[in-house]
Structure formats: structure tokens, C-alpha cells
Amino acid sequence: MSKIVKPLTDTTLKNLKPLDKEYTKSDGKGLYIRVFTHGAKIWYFSYKFLGKHKKISLGSYLDLSLSYAREMAQEYRRLLLRNIDPNIYRSEQNKPPQDVMNFADLARLWRDKRLIQGKFKAETINEAFRRVELHLFPTLASMPITEANLKSFLPTLLPLKNSNTLYKINIALGQIFQLAEDEELIIKNPFRKVHDEFNYIQSKNQPTIKPEELPALFRVLNSANVQKPTALLIEWQLLTILRPAEAVQVEWTDIDWKTKTLHIPAERMKGGKRPHSVPLSTQALHILEQMKQYTFNRKYIFATYSAPYNKPMSTQAANVALKRMGFKGLLIAHGLRSIASTYLHELDIFSSESIELCLSHENRGKVRAAYDKSKKWRSRQEIMQSWGNYVEQCKIEAIKSGYAHS
Numbered sequence: 001m002s003k004i005v006k007p008l009t010d011t012t013l014k015n016l017k018p019l020d021k022e023y024t025k026s027d028g029k030g031l032y033i034r035v036f037t038h039g040a041k042i043w044y045f046s047y048k049f050l051g052k053h054k055k056i057s058l059g060s061y062l063d064l065s066l067s068y069a070r071e072m073a074q075e076y077r078r079l080l081l082r083n084i085d086p087n088i089y090r091s092e093q094n095k096p097p098q099d100v101m102n103f104a105d106l107a108r109l110w111r112d113k114r115l116i117q118g119k120f121k122a123e124t125i126n127e128a129f130r131r132v133e134l135h136l137f138p139t140l141a142s143m144p145i146t147e148a149n150l151k152s153f154l155p156t157l158l159p160l161k162n163s164n165t166l167y168k169i170n171i172a173l174g175q176i177f178q179l180a181e182d183e184e185l186i187i188k189n190p191f192r193k194v195h196d197e198f199n200y201i202q203s204k205n206q207p208t209i210k211p212e213e214l215p216a217l218f219r220v221l222n223s224a225n226v227q228k229p230t231a232l233l234i235e236w237q238l239l240t241i242l243r244p245a246e247a248v249q250v251e252w253t254d255i256d257w258k259t260k261t262l263h264i265p266a267e268r269m270k271g272g273k274r275p276h277s278v279p280l281s282t283q284a285l286h287i288l289e290q291m292k293q294y295t296f297n298r299k300y301i302f303a304t305y306s307a308p309y310n311k312p313m314s315t316q317a318a319n320v321a322l323k324r325m326g327f328k329g330l331l332i333a334h335g336l337r338s339i340a341s342t343y344l345h346e347l348d349i350f351s352s353e354s355i356e357l358c359l360s361h362e363n364r365g366k367v368r369a370a371y372d373k374s375k376k377w378r379s380r381q382e383i384m385q386s387w388g389n390y391v392e393q394c395k396i397e398a399i400k401s402g403y404a405h406s
Contacts (some may be wrong), residue, residue: 008033010066016041031073033061039122040115043069045076049085052185056087060115062126103148104141107132110176123351128172135160135169145180149190164345170194171348208335211343214391217331218398224325229294232287233302234318237333239284239388241268241340241358244333245315252300260285269360276360279381281388340387347386354379 005028016025018039030046043058058064058072076086111129115122139156140148152172160166173191181189209217223229237247246264254263262278269276280288289302295303300312314320317335321383337359344355354376 008066013041013061013066027066027070027073029073029077031069032067036115036118036122038118038120040118040125042116043072045073045086047076047080047086049080050343054085054087055118056090057112060112065265069406071259073362101145101180102141103143103145104137106145106180106185107137107176110179111171113179120349121351124349127351127353128348131165131171132176135165145177145186148177148186150194153191168352171346207332208330208338208342211339211346211390214339214394215397217327218395220325220327224321226321226325227305229291229302229305230313230317230321232290233313234321234333234336235289235391236284237318238300238336238340239281239287239391241337241384241387242278243337243360244318246270246276248300248302248315248317249312251299252296252301253289253299255280256303274360278358279377279384281385282330283388283392284384343390344383344387349386350379350383351376354383357385 005026008025008027008264012025012194013033016033016035017038018035020037021116022034022036024032024034028308032044032046034042034044036042041061043061043064044055046053046055048054054077057068064072079086099166107129111125114120114125114141136156138152140153142338143152157166157169160169174189174194177186177189177191180186221234222230233248236250237244240247240262242250242264246268249268250262250264255261256263260280262280262284264276264278266272278284291301295301299310302313302317303309304311304313316333322328322331322333341355341359344350344358345352357376360381
């Protein structure tokens with residue numbers, strides 16, 4: 001006797017949460033939904049054709065309601081009654097001539113493939129797609145992809161030139177049209193070197209370096225005539241992504257060793273309105289262990305070298321050291337935050353919202369901000385550890401060159 005499957009409901013679907021392993025929920029008659037570990041929910045229809053078990057992806061739950069998924073499954077069952085393989089039928093129906101597929105269709109295909117691949121979090125993928133949808137679809141959605149190039153996109157991209165949004169959209173464009181090239185829908189990806197066509201706006205008051213230039217910083221840092229606590233302060237600020245004043249005023253009592261978290265009260269944060277917590281990476285904790293020999297019996301972790309010892313170093317301590325090391329006009333202490341921000345956004349793994357929370361960038365009301373901080377904590381822990389690992393790799397690269405020291 002066949003097992004009776006209880007049909008799914010919209011409430012059940014909304015409440016499906018990702019687990020450590022992928023799992024499926026059946027609606028019956030071949031229709032089921034698979035929940036991936038990264039959060040994506042994808043509809044599938046399973047069937048048997050010519051003695052072989054097959055399945056076909058229907059699309060993401062974000063775009064395909066339960067009722068519509070059932071309609072599609074019913075349509076495929078009708079095809080099977082006519083001895084038609086649904087996979088072959090859809091392939092023939094959806095395979096447009098190369099000069100027919102438009103930009104919107106290609107962008108959706110890019111999103112769906114990334115969701116199914118499961119290499120990135122669904123939240124990150126959908127956020128990147130929404131950015132493209134919001135800024136490019138109004139004017140470029142119907143453009144045939146064979147006509148797409150920088151010249152045709154430029155009027156839409158130029159108004160974004162003073163924002164970080166342009167940088168993120170250009171990353172997406174390169175990936176979207178690389179998919180078109182890989183699928184042989186176009187001959188060459190016209191956006192492969194799109195970054196070379198734009199001079200992204202960088203504040204002259206906050207000069208910084210690129211993430212790939214970090215080994216050069218470490219090659220100089222420990223060979224320079226800089227006090228060890230000051231060198232550790234620079235690395236601490238880099239690892240915690242704090243502003244200079246916030247980094248230098250941290251107290252030993254701010255550290256929760258059990259949860260590996262730094263808690264900064266609101267009065268010491270920019271604006272003085274909200275407290276800020278930082279998940280401490282293993283690399284940041286190592287900095288604290290090194291600082292114990294210097295200031296563990298004092299109030300401030302980065303206390304002054306000379307009397308009075310109950311004060312933190314100057315907020316300009318890191319800047320003065322960087323100037324002495326030869327980085328004048330190239331990098332300031334506040335620019336260390338930009339290095340982290342650039343690296344994490346280019347990594348294209350974590351959501352911009354979670355990254356901005358790590359940078360203590362908040363524009364919401366108190367209730368929403370508190371909710372987001374709680375909801376994104378796990379993601380922020382992963383972000384800070386990923387960043388710490390990259391910083392450590394840069395130190396190792398510098399050590400191998402014979403300049404930096406662990």
C-alpha cells in the first residue's frame with residue numbers, strides 16, 4: 001500500500017528552515033521542495049520515463065508559489081500521458097535563439113543557477129539580484145544580450161558612479177555575462193574587465209590600500225621602528241574593523257572571554273547612540289594575549305607607555321606610526337576599515353547587510369537594529385573569522401618574504 005502524503009501548505013513552506021543537511025518535503029504526485037543548507041528552497045518534479053527515474057527543477061520558492069508549482073507539475077503529468085519527457089519538452093521550449101534572450105532572462109538564469117549550486121548563501125545571491133533588478137531592469141531588462149556592452153549600459157551605470165552600488169553591480173555584470181559566454185549564448189563576455197572602465201570614487205581624506213596589498217603593510221610593520229604595542233594596535237584595528245577612537249579606547253572589562261566577544265558601550269561609539277559588539281576572531285584574541293604582558297594590570301588594553309598609565313594611547317597613535325612607516329598619503333588608520341570592507345564585499349559570500357553591521361553602519365530604528373544584530377550574529381561571526389583568516393594569510397606571505405614577524 002502506497003504511503004499517503006499530506007499536501008504542503010503555504011505556512012509549512014514559509015517555516016521550512018535550513019539544517020546541517022539538505023532535506024526534502026513532498027507535496028505528492030511527484031512534486032517536492034528541497035531545502036538547501038544555505039537557505040535556498042527549490043521546487044522539483046520527479047517522474048519516471050522509459051523506465052528511468054528523472055527530475056526537473058521548477059524554480060525557486062521565492063518566485064514560484066505553491067499553487068503555481070502544482071500547476072506546472074500537473075502540466076508535466078499531462079505531457080507524460082502523451083509520452084513526452086518534460087525535461088526534453090522544456091529544453092526545446094525554453095531554448096531561445098541567441099539574439100532573443102534578453103538581459104532580464106539572463107540575470108534570472110544567473111540567480112537560479114547560483115541558488116541551485118549552493119556555493120553561496122541564498123540571502124547573498126538574492127540581494128545581488130535585487131540590486132541588479134532595481135537599478136538596471138527599468139531601462140535594460142528587454143535588451144537582447146547580444147547587443148549588451150559597456151557602451152549600451154553606460155547611461156544607466158553612470159548615475160551610480162559615486163556609490164559603492166556601482167562596484168557591486170559591476171561584479172554581478174561580470175558574472176552574469178560570463179554565464180552567457182559559458183553557455184555559448186554570446187561569443188565574449190563584454191563585462192569581463194568592466195572595473196577597468198571606472199575610476200571608483202575614493203575619499204581623499206581617507207586614503208587606503210587594496211586588500212591584496214596587505215602583505216606589503218606587514219612587510220614594513222614589524223621591521224619599522226615602531227613600539228610593539230602600537231604595531232599590535234594597528235593589527236587590532238584591522239582585525240576588529242573598528243574606528244581609530246573605538247579601537248584605542250577598548251578596556252579589558254569590555255572583553256567577554258567566554259563568548260569571545262568585545263562589547264563597546266554606546267557612549268564610546270560614533271554618535272553615542274548604540275552599543276556595538278564584535279565577534280572576536282582567533283587572530284584578534286591572539287592580539288589580546290600578546291597585550292596582556294604590557295597592560296593586563298591597567299584599565300585600557302592599549303594604555304599609554306608613560307605616566308599617567310590610566311589613559312589610552314592617542315587616537316592618532318596608529319596614524320603617526322603609519323606616516324613614519326612611509327604610508328603618508330597612502331594609508332591612514334581609518335582606511336584600515338576600507339580594506340576589510342572591500343575584501344568582504346568582493347568575496348561575494350556574505351550579505352552586505354551583515355558586513356555593514358560588522359562595520360557598525362546602522363540606519364534603522366532601535367527596534368529593527370536590535371533585531372538585525374541578533375539575527376545576523378552567526379553570520380557576523382563567520383565574517384570576522386573569514387577576515388581574520390585572510391589577514392593571517394597576508395602575514396604569512398610577508399613572513400615568507402623574510403620581512404615580517406609572527
